[in-house]
Amino acid sequence: MGNTLNRRTALGVGTAATAGVVFGLATPATAAPSTGGGASESSLLRANQVAALYRRAKERAGGNWYTYISVASGGGPTPQPAVRENADTVVEAYSVNKIAVATAVLDKVDRGLLTLDQRVEVTSAIVVPGGDGIFSLDGAYPSSVTLGHALAALLTVSDDTAVRLCGLVCPAAELNQILVAKGFPKTQVEPVANPNRFFLGTSTARETHDLLQALVRGTLLSATSTTFLLNQLRAPIAFNDGIRRTMSSAERARIATKAGWFGDARHEAGLIFDPAGAPVLTYVLFADGQADPDNFGATHPAVQARAAMGPGFIDAVDGLRNTSVPARRTSPYRPTNGG
Template sequence: MTTGMNRRAALGLGAAAVAVVGSGTPAAAEPFTPFPVGTTPAQLIQWVYLRETRAARGAWQSLITLGGQEVVSARADDVVEAYSVNKVAVAVAVLDKVDRGQAALTQRLEVTADIINTGGDGIFPLDGAYPSSVTLGHAIALLLTVSDDTANRLAGLVTPTTEVNATLVAKGFPKTQVVGTANPNRFYLGKTTPRETHDLFNALAAGRLLSATSTAYLLKILRSQAAHTDGVRRNLSSDERARVATKAGWFNDGRNEAGIVFDAAGAPALTYALFSQGAGDPADFGGTHAAVKARATLGRPFVTAVPAPTARAAYTPTNGG
């Protein structure tokens, strides 16, 4: 198969067509001109994906669907390092245990000095307030918003490595697995495939993974204004950001993000799983990284492709007090 699809071929695609099937490594940059009037949302997403991933370079493994139809598929079944995108899978395993009555969001977890991931992302390495304790709900909120690595260790106190993996296999995600350590309650975030991550987000939004209460809880966190804003959500308004549930992951030269755009009725309409390696500066973990900029550019055609609610989102910041 070819690595991509040129503009002439893309113009012939229908809105529900599979847009990209190939190696996942973008070809050398080639000129792009805007699509004519009448371009479908699916064609626009495909065009922007090709333009941005080629500009970013590196290797990409992706799956994007709109209305249940594949728009972009590039090595979607490759097993890849998930990095913090797999924190959603970890949260699913924890909340499954809550649904079974074997854990509770209100239970307290001890935050000891030895559990702090001093070199990781998050709040716990910064607060200087340990030993202390937090609730499981607090830990999950930090796990999925600021991608707190100590919160990942706290989640492991509730769901050991073997339980996380067994839960994911039972729910139909055998390639989405964490990697154990000598400590049964600590794990690296492991691997997945774009298709499994895509399908996990879809199954979550459809209520097939967790109870209605746990589903709403998890999606509320992923759609919150505090959730990741450097990628797909960067150039969106606060109302638009509230329509997107997303989780990013980064380590070494990998830059990943997966999520859902919800329609006017609150139903999942567009799902994306974007994994990349080797693009940009591997020491740049900010918004200036080439792969992160590519994802940020994709945010606009993503939300434009999905009907928006007529009412404003219920985001109400405060000014203290």
């Protein structure tokens, strides 16, 4: 970490000025308990560095932030909080809740009620006109796709029609019951008159953080479904405007991320893995109230803030390992030229 620490020192990052009173650490950095140089002391130092990076970027962006960020505590099962800001405020999660939708569908797959290779019907009535994703582009309906295809579109290109396709196999009331049973009563979709449709609903930064933690620990879904979901969120075509924007392809492969946007809200949540595939940082960044609300591109202030945070977060956890959860490697990105 030598060069990385030198860069942070030059920027004034990781100093006592990042005391946990503001960002929710258990104790201020200047009052950290002595651990004889063990993993928890290292995690606290890294958490303070993450908190400083977050504070600088979000203050430049302005607006309101609802955040939970944690850093792995080495071999311990409980991560070290770095930032807890408005973490229990219920907010509209928008497309970040597509992770929760996929979780409910995959739970039914795990219980043998659905299969990824079963087909769902794509009719012209179910396609969201002008929404995000790919289903609204081809105009060749009616057609059908597998449920696995729908979930991949839901989680990578954030397809809005895929939400409705998931609703065909997991109605809103059932979806919410599954999430409550898994311990997420505030992460809920919003039912409408049609029981198979819903708005993406609400969550809190803490619940979304805990859902991601349960996912990588293997307590949320089966091993097969866990791998499927994480592979979508780590895919090269997953959201690249925020945390992953100024990263190499290898670094992007270490990020599992999902963004959501609507109105003046610009959200992102995900995980950073070490090179061996163990998760070392979990972030939930819900933000609204910034300037330029009609800009849904990479130059929006909140999106720019997350792009600034991403490389700093990777630097802050450089060399950190997490031995309390399974490592999950991905295949290197290899583009093809057809044929």
